[in-house]
Amino acid sequence: MPRKPSAVDAPLRLDNQICFAVYSAAHAFNRVYKPLLDRLGLTYPQYLVMLVLWERDDVPVKDIGERLFLDSGTLTPLLKRLEAAHLVRRTRSSEDERQVLIALTAQGHALKEKARAVPQSILAASDCSVSELVAMKDEIVALRDRLNAVIGE
């Protein structure tokens, strides 16, 4: 009969790590998105920033960062690349000169229409019902929020 793997080692086994499940799923998503986003000329993090801006633009960098859990060290160069691609404009706020406001250009707004094809393709690749995906998403968000609550306490 097959030898049972040591029980004391179970907590350190790779396949028992939920963090690795999440980590590897994130990379899998990235690889599925890649060819879709190439057509839009966006990377995946850039796509996330555009999602935020398509909901509401003319917002400070900080707001985008809070929404995506990213800091200026990540966002500043990313936003400069979006500016170089003529998708956004970066302007100092006149009320508070510490803030840099990010606004969509006409091109940036227009890209939203091309982007509508993306979620459909992702749904198809997930090979899963919408309701199942929504349930999973809610569970993962709840876990994420519990993890974030522990940070900095």
Next chain:
Amino acid sequence: MPRKPSAVDAPLRLDNQICFAVYSAAHAFNRVYKPLLDRLGLTYPQYLVMLVLWERDDVPVKDIGERLFLDSGTLTPLLKRLEAAHLVRRTRSSEDERQVLIALTAQGHALKEKARAVPQSILAASDCSVSELVAMKDEIVALRDRLNAVIGE
């Protein structure tokens, strides 16, 4: 009464993206792991490599890559850093000189004992029962595998 948000925009809303749930959960995990792994002198991806090697070492780079879904472009420099930290040894296989075998040093083996404290802390931070976490992990792995199946077809 509050205006209902446009239904056509729902698929592009950030909070409806399961990919963003996964992406942001992965970053949240990373932030929770950071202080724990700092004590071991490891980054999170380095920790994953060590988990693989603690199960079985003296394996080629390729095997580690298949296990973690990473390629040599990521692993080669990472393994060189682990070697510089005296946790692994990198040796060309004599049977097949294309392969580089990764073996743990005594220090690398010893670090496993210190690492046993990590999963407990993560479980506590998750604020969730083991059975719930296992169920979520299995769902996420199944989704990941479906996504990976779509890639390259």
Next chain:
DNA sequence: TCACATTTAATTGTTCGCAATTGAATGTCG
């Protein structure tokens, strides 16, 4: 008003992650 703390982006340096390419070793087929 003035010293001081806080906020906001930007910058620097290190480590991933991946595409694309290279070069050496090995396999395969005529």
Next chain:
DNA sequence: CGACATTCAATTGCGAACAATTAAATGTGA
């Protein structure tokens, strides 16, 4: 055996991600 393809690791270049620091603008309290 010999041309050819394949495999494997390493390399290069670019774009995140984050810690730590900096600098400027703003807020606060004596």
